[in-house]
Amino acid sequence: MVPKNNQEPLLNKDCPLRQVINIIGDKWTLPVLYVLTQGTKRYSELQREIPGISKKMLTQTLRKLESDKILRRKVYPVVPPKTEYNLTTFGDKLIEPLCVLADWAEAHQDELQMICDRRNQSK
Amino acid sequence: MVPKNNQEPLLNKDCPLRQVINIIGDKWTLPVLYVLTQGTKRYSELQREIPGISKKMLTQTLRKLESDKILRRKVYPVVPPKTEYNLTTFGDKLIEPLCVLADWAEAHQDELQMICDRRNQSK
DNA sequence: ATTTTTGGGAACCATTAGGTAACTATAGTA
DNA sequence: TACTATAGTTACCTAATGGTTCCCAAAAAT
Structure with missing residues (x-):
């Protein structure tokens, strides 16, 4: 009998956690969310x-999140154009665990800043 | 991610949350951790x-995490070489909020898989 | 008559991330 | 003698990411 492929969910590069990171890890996704x-x-x-986002990156980020069904895009056929964006319920749910990480990150702001400074310095 | 005060620590591209994502967002960092x-x-x-990691990427990932003081590297001057790695206390602390996200990700595995499939399909 | 507004699209370029293959040293083993 | 194990390093290549600039339409405001 072949052992069930009960692969560790956090081990490989396609694990669910990695998938979330891939989805929200783009440079501008978190600010948009x-x-x-x-x-x-x-x-x-x-x-x-x-601040700092270009039209291209904003459009790109929004389209990706739309096709991921994390946000909804509503186009009004008027001129000049009008388009509205808002989170889906899935998007809302996604925010919650990110808040936990964000809170931790804020609480450890200084250590994180030191790490980033060290990285930039060594470049 | 819910606005807390007049600060905007989650808005810009250098916010603490973004810093964490930058640190652990590399392809092989989560499996190593x-x-x-x-x-x-x-x-x-x-x-x-x-599975699948090359020597180059393993070394690169380990060195980065070492300089971030997320793990410790101990070299034994023997031959053939022997090197041991283990998490620092900071590394241990970092794992905790990531577990929350990992749990959420596992609970929403199917939705996440659909998103990733859709992305791969449209490529 | 010209400029402004809005939400993009297209072409092009630079940087970074990641992958592959070959090479290193030295002690122990067959 | 040749081979293996360990922990890397180096050079080279491709793909992905992100940035800049210019282009578009059509109504309204100046």
Whole structure:
């Protein structure tokens, strides 16, 4: 009898945790999600509220999250264009465990900053 | 991720949460950390227990985590070489909030798998 | 008549991440 | 004598990520 492939869920590079990290790990995904926790936003609002993001990256990030069904995109056929974005219920649920990590990160802000500084210095 | 005060520690691309993601977001970091939660491991043990990792990536991942003080590297001056790795207390602490995310990810395994499948399909 | 507004798309480039293969040293073993 | 085990290093290549700049339409405002 072949042993059941009960692979450790945290071991390999396709584990669920890794999948989450892949989904939200892009440079601009967290800022976008964060702004959307404040409610429905238009494209231009997102761009204004996320310092440094370019149109290309904003569009790219939004489209990816839309196809992941983490957010919803609603286009109004008017001119000039109007598009609204808001989190799906799945997006809302995803936010919760991220908050835990975010709280930990805030609590360890100084250590994290030191790590990042050390990395930038050694480059 | 819920706004707490007038600060915006989760908004910009250098926020603490983003810093954590940067630190543990590399392809092989989570598998390495996971194996090390089982205790001290030698280089060859890590390589055996992490399917698919190459020597180059294992070394690279370990060195980065060492300079981040997430793990400790102990070299025995013998031949053939012997090197042991284990988590620091900071590494141990880092694991905890990641477990919360990992638990959520496991609970939503199916949805996550669908997202990843859809992404791979559209490529 | 011209500019502004909005939500993009397309082309192009630079940087980074990650993968493969070959090479290293030295003691012990067959 | 040749081979194995260990813990790497190096050079080279490709793919993915992210950034910049320019282009678009059509109505409204100046």
